[in-house]
Amino acid sequence: MGAFAGEDFSKNDLVCKYTGEHINSNIDAIREAMIKDLSFYNFDSPNGQSSQSSIDARFMGNKARFINHGN
Secondary structure, eight states: OOOOOOOOTTTTTOOOOOEEEEEEEEHHHHHHHHOSSSSSOOEOOTTTTTTTTEEEOOOOOOOGGOOOOOO
């Protein structure tokens, strides 16, 4: 899967906010170990959130989970 832009945007433009359930690192590790398919949508929390948590978009996320990201 993936996403395609319907309009031009520049580097560092906000396309959409990554949303989902905020979980701690213990729950994150358990869920990652239980993955039976390739649908894994956890993302480290952005600045301002605890570094010990992530956002799990698998069940409560939006379309941002389908966008590839890189450095």
